[in-house]
Amino acid sequence: MSCDIVLVGVGGQGVLTIADLLILSAFEAGIPATYAPTKGMAQRGGFVKAEIRLGRADVGPRIAEGEADLVVSMERSEALNGLSFLKAGGTFFLYDHVWAPTGVMLGADAYPDRAQVVGAIEGVSEDLIVLDPADVPSVDGRAIRPNIFVLGAMVGRTALREILSPELVEATIAGRWPNAAGPNREAFRAGLEASG
Amino acid sequence: MARRILTGNEAIALGALRAGVRVVTGYPGTPSTGCLTHLLSLDLPGRHVEWSTNEKVAFEIAAGAAWAGERALVTMKMSGLNVAFDALISIAYSGTNGGLVVYVADDPGVSAGMAEQDTRGFALMSDLPMIEPASVAEAYALTQEAFELSEAVGAPVFLRLTTATALAHTVIEIEEEAPPTPREPILERDIARYTKAGAVICRDQHAALIERLERAGAWIHERGLNRLDLSKQAGGVGIVAVGPVAAYLSEGLEAAGVSRDDVSVLRVATSVPFPRQEAESLLDHCGTILVLEELEPHVERALIAAAFERGFDGRVVGKLDGTLPRIGEYGVAEVARGLEACDVSRVARRSEDLLQATGHERQAAGVSPAPRPITVCAGCPHRGTYLAIEAAIEAAGFEKNEVMVTGDIGCTILGMNPPFDLLWNEVSMGSSLGIAQGYVHAGSKNPVIATIGDSTFFHGGIPGLVNAIQHRVRLTLVVMDNGWTAMTGMQTNPGTGEAQQPGGRRVDLEAAIRGLGPDRLSVVDPYDLPATTAAIAESLGSPDGVGVVIARRECAIQVGRRGVTYGIVSVDPEACILCKRCLRVTGCPALSLGDGSIVIDSALCNGCGLCVGFCPTGALRKEAS
Numbered sequence: 001m002s003c004d005i006v007l008v009g010v011g012g013q014g015v016l017t018i019a020d021l022l023i024l025s026a027f028e029a030g031i032p033a034t035y036a037p038t039k040g041m042a043q044r045g046g047f048v049k050a051e052i053r054l055g056r057a058d059v060g061p062r063i064a065e066g067e068a069d070l071v072v073s074m075e076r077s078e079a080l081n082g083l084s085f086l087k088a089g090g091t092f093f094l095y096d097h098v099w100a101p102t103g104v105m106l107g108a109d110a111y112p113d114r115a116q117v118v119g120a121i122e123g124v125s126e127d128l129i130v131l132d133p134a135d136v137p138s139v140d141g142r143a144i145r146p147n148i149f150v151l152g153a154m155v156g157r158t159a160l161r162e163i164l165s166p167e168l169v170e171a172t173i174a175g176r177w178p179n180a181a182g183p184n185r186e187a188f189r190a191g192l193e194a195s196g
Numbered sequence: 197m198a199r200r201i202l203t204g205n206e207a208i209a210l211g212a213l214r215a216g217v218r219v220v221t222g223y224p225g226t227p228s229t230g231c232l233t234h235l236l237s238l239d240l241p242g243r244h245v246e247w248s249t250n251e252k253v254a255f256e257i258a259a260g261a262a263w264a265g266e267r268a269l270v271t272m273k274m275s276g277l278n279v280a281f282d283a284l285i286s287i288a289y290s291g292t293n294g295g296l297v298v299y300v301a302d303d304p305g306v307s308a309g310m311a312e313q314d315t316r317g318f319a320l321m322s323d324l325p326m327i328e329p330a331s332v333a334e335a336y337a338l339t340q341e342a343f344e345l346s347e348a349v350g351a352p353v354f355l356r357l358t359t360a361t362a363l364a365h366t367v368i369e370i371e372e373e374a375p376p377t378p379r380e381p382i383l384e385r386d387i388a389r390y391t392k393a394g395a396v397i398c399r400d401q402h403a404a405l406i407e408r409l410e411r412a413g414a415w416i417h418e419r420g421l422n423r424l425d426l427s428k429q430a431g432g433v434g435i436v437a438v439g440p441v442a443a444y445l446s447e448g449l450e451a452a453g454v455s456r457d458d459v460s461v462l463r464v465a466t467s468v469p470f471p472r473q474e475a476e477s478l479l480d481h482c483g484t485i486l487v488l489e490e491l492e493p494h495v496e497r498a499l500i501a502a503a504f505e506r507g508f509d510g511r512v513v514g515k516l517d518g519t520l521p522r523i524g525e526y527g528v529a530e531v532a533r534g535l536e537a538c539d540v541s542r543v544a545r546r547s548e549d550l551l552q553a554t555g556h557e558r559q560a561a562g563v564s565p566a567p568r569p570i571t572v573c574a575g576c577p578h579r580g581t582y583l584a585i586e587a588a589i590e591a592a593g594f595e596k597n598e599v600m601v602t603g604d605i606g607c608t609i610l611g612m613n614p615p616f617d618l619l620w621n622e623v624s625m626g627s628s629l630g631i632a633q634g635y636v637h638a639g640s641k642n643p644v645i646a647t648i649g650d651s652t653f654f655h656g657g658i659p660g661l662v663n664a665i666q667h668r669v670r671l672t673l674v675v676m677d678n679g680w681t682a683m684t685g686m687q688t689n690p691g692t693g694e695a696q697q698p699g700g701r702r703v704d705l706e707a708a709i710r711g712l713g714p715d716r717l718s719v720v721d722p723y724d725l726p727a728t729t730a731a732i733a734e735s736l737g738s739p740d741g742v743g744v745v746i747a748r749r750e751c752a753i754q755v756g757r758r759g760v761t762y763g764i765v766s767v768d769p770e771a772c773i774l775c776k777r778c779l780r781v782t783g784c785p786a787l788s789l790g791d792g793s794i795v796i797d798s799a800l801c802n803g804c805g806l807c808v809g810f811c812p813t814g815a816l817r818k819e820a821s
Contacts, residue, residue, distance in 0.1 A: 010568070020365075023201060023365055023366075024201065026367075027199070027201050027367050032366075032367070033366065033367065034332075034364050034365065034366040035364065035365045035366070036360050036363055036364040036365075037363055037365075038307055040570050045568070045570070045571070045785050046568060046570045047568055058446040058447075059443065059444070059446065059447055060331075060360065060440065060443030060444045060447075060527060060528075061360040061361065061363075061364035061366075061443070062360050062444075062525065062527045064447075064527050064528040064529050065529070067528065077565045077566040077568075078565060079565075080563065080564065080565040081565050100566070100788070100789075101566050101567065101568045101569070102571070102614070102615065102779060102783045102785075103566070103567060103569070103614065104566050105776070105779055105788060105789050106776055106779060106780055109566050109567050110564075110566065111566045112563045112564075112565070112566070116563040117563070119563075120563055
C-alpha cells in the first residue's frame with residue numbers, strides 16, 4: 001500500500017506543517033516515508049508545495065507529473081499549480097480558500113472563480129472533494145486552525161486513511177503541540193467529521 | 197543505532213559528527229543551509245562550528261584545520277563554491293593532512309535560485325574526488341566515507357547533494373557520534389608543499405595532485421562506492437545512473453514495463469574520478485548503454501571515450517544523442533524516456549502518459565493561476581528604503597527609468613518585483629558595486645545607485661566599495677542593514693547584534709565604511725521616509741564622489757520573534773474611500789481589501805506605519821502600542 005501526495009498552497013497556511021505531521025505519523029507507524037518541501041524565498045504569501053511519498057522505500061523524493069494519487073490544495077488559485085501532478089482518476093482535495101495576491105486586489109491580474117478551477121480539475125478526475133472555508137467550525141467561539149482541520153478531512157475522506165489511522169495522526173498532533181492538544185484535537189475531529 | 201527523521205542536510209551534519217569532525221564552517225545558501233544550521237542547534241563540546249564571512253574564508257578555515265591534522269567540513273551552495281575556488285585549487289595542489297570535506301549543494305531545476313551550475317565540472321577542473329549520494333541515507337553513510345577517502349589519499353573531497361535530497365525529510369538509521377580525538381596541531385614547515393614558491397614546486401604539486409586522484413579511484417573501487425550489477429544475459433541494456441537519479445530507477449523501470457533482471461545497472465556515486473573499471477565491465481557486457489545524469493554529460497562523455505577505446509559497437513543513449521535534456525531535474529519521466537529510446541519499453545502507454553502529463557489539462561481548461569510574485573514581508577524595513585530611493589530619484593529631478601539602480605543577492609533584491617519595480621539587475625554577492633561603476637564609466641550622465649544588504653556587503657561588497665572610493669566614481673551606495681542574513685532563514689553575520697550571536701562580537705558596519713573614507717556617509721532609519729529620502733537625494737545631487745547611505749533597521753521577522761512591535765495601525769472604515777493607494781504603493785501583505793474598506797491583518801502588522809503617509813483621507817492611523 002503506497003500513496004503519493006502533492007500538497008500545495010500559500011506560505012503561511014501551514015502546508016508544510018501538514019506534511020511534517022504526515023511524515024511524523026508514518027515514522028511512528030514504521031511506514032517508509034519521504035517528504036520534500038518546495039518554497040519560495042518569501043516568509044509568507046508565496047507558492048508552497050510538499051511532495052509526500054508514503055509506503056515505498058525505493059523511490060526518490062519527487063513525484064512525477066500525472067502520478068500523484070492525491071493532490072491537496074489549500075488555496076483556490078494554487079489548485080491549478082497542483083493539478084498537473086494528479087493521476088488520471090486520482091483524488092483532488094480542494095480547500096477553497098481565496099488568498100488574493102496584491103496584483104489581483106489592485107485589479108491588475110485575473111483570479112480564477114470556483115467553477116473554472118473545478119472544471120479544470122474535473123477534466124483530469126471526477127474524484128473531487130471541495131471544502132468551503134465557511135464550513136470550518138469554530139470551537140468555543142474561536143476559529144480553529146484550518147490546516148489541522150484539512151488534515152482531519154484528508155484522513156477521513158481519502159485513501160490516506162488506509163495507511164495512517166485517525167487515532168495515529170491525532171496522537172502525532174498531540175505529541176507535537178502538547179500545550180494545544182485540546183483545540184487541535186477539536187480541529188482534527190471536526191475535519192474528520194466533515195468527511196461525513 | 198537510532199531511527200530518526202532527517203533531511204539530507206542534517207544527515208551530512210550527523211555523518212560528520214559520527215566521523216569525528218572538529219571544525220565546521222560555511223556560508224548560508226539554499227539548499228545547503230540546513231547542514232550547518234543543524235550543527236549550531238546542538239551542544240558540541242570540543243568542536244567549532246561557525247557561519248563565516250563568505251565561502252572563501254569558510255573554506256580557508258576548514259583547510260587550515262585540516263592542514264593542522266583535524267577533520268573539517270565546509271558547507272555552501274554551488275554559487276559559494278565559485279567564491280571559494282581560488283583557495284581551493286591551491287589547497288588541492290598541496291593536499292591535506294586531516295580529512296577535509298567540501299559539501300556543496302547543486303540545484304538542477306533552480307528551485308532555490310541562482311543557476312543550474314553543475315559543480316561536478318569543478319571536481320574535474322581541480323582533479324579532486326566528488327561523492328554524490330543518491331539518498332538521505334547515503335548522505336549519512338557517504339559523509340563518513342568522504343572523510344576516510346580524504347585522509348586515505350591526502351586530498352580534499354567534495355560531497356555533492358542536489359536540492360531534492362538536501363531538503364527531503366526521511367527516516368534513516370544513525371549511530372553514535374564520535375568526539376574528535378584530542379591531539380596537538382601538526383606544525384609542519386615545508387615550503388615545497390605549503391607554498392607555491394616557483395615553477396618546479398608547482399609542477400611537482402600538480403603531478404602529486406593527479407597521482408592522488410588516481411589513488412582515490414583505486415580506493416573508491418576497492419570500497420565499492422560505484423555499484424555494478426550485471427544482468428544474466430549479455431548483450432542487453434546497461435543503465436548508468438549518476439547520483440540522485442539512481443533513486444528513480446525502480447519506478448522508472450516499472451513505468452516502462454522493464455524487469456530489473458533484464459537490465460544491467462551501474463550506480464555512479466563518483467562522476468570524478470570516473471569509475472573506469474566498472475564502466476568497462478558494463479561496456480563489455482551490454483549492447484546499448486543508457487546514461488542518466490542531470491545537467492552536464494560528464495559521465496556520458498567519459499563513457500563514450502572508454503567505449504571508443506574498447507571498440508564498443510553499440511549505442512550510447514543520453515544527452516549527446518538528443519534523447520534527454522541538459523536542463524532541469526531528472527525523475528521517473530526521464531528514466532522512462534531513456535528506456536523508451538533504448539527500445540526496451542514494454543508498456544509504452546504508461547511512459548507516454550508520463551511524458552505527456554506536463555500541464556496539458558491546465559492549458560486545455562483555459563484558466564491560469566494568479567501570479568504570486570514574491571515581495572518583502574509586512575513591516576520589512578527594505579520597503580521603506582525602496583520607497584525612499586524612488587522618491588529621492590524624483591526629488592533629484594530624474595525619472596525612474598533614467599537612473600540605474602543595481603541590485604544584489606538576498607532579500608534586498610525583492611525590490612525588483614512589484615510594487616517597487618526598482619532594481620535593474622542581480623549578479624552575484626557584492627556585484628551591485630562593480631556593475632554600477634561599469635555603468636558610470638560607460639558614460640551614464642545620470643546618477644547611478646547600488647543597493648546591497650549587510651551580510652552581502654561583508655561577504656563581497658567591501659572590495660567594490662574600496663574600488664569606487666579609490667577611483668573617485670560618482671556613485672550612491674545604499675546599504676540595507678537589517679542585521680541578519682535573512683533570506684536563507686535568519687543566520688548571523690558580522691553585523692548581527694551581540695545579544696543574538698552568543699560568543700561573537702558585532703562588527704561595526706558604519707565604522708568600517710567610515711574607515712574607507714567615502715565622500716559622504718549617513719545613517720538613516722528606513723521607517724523614516726522623509727529622512728531616508730533626503731539622505732539619498734542629497735547624494736544623488738552631489739556632482740562627484742561616493743555617497744553611502746546606511747538604511748538601518750533590524751529585520752521585522754527577527755524583532756517580531758522577540759515580541760517587539762512599533763505601534764498599532766488602524767483603519768477608519770468611514771474615512772477609507774478604497775482608493776487602494778496604500779496597497780498599490782507599499783504592497784504590504786498585512787493590507788487587504790475588505791467590505792467597503794481596507795483591512796489590516798493585526799497578526800502581521802508590526803506598526804511600521806509606512807502605509808499611513810500614503811493615505812489621502814487620513815483613514816490609516818498609527819498609535820503607540
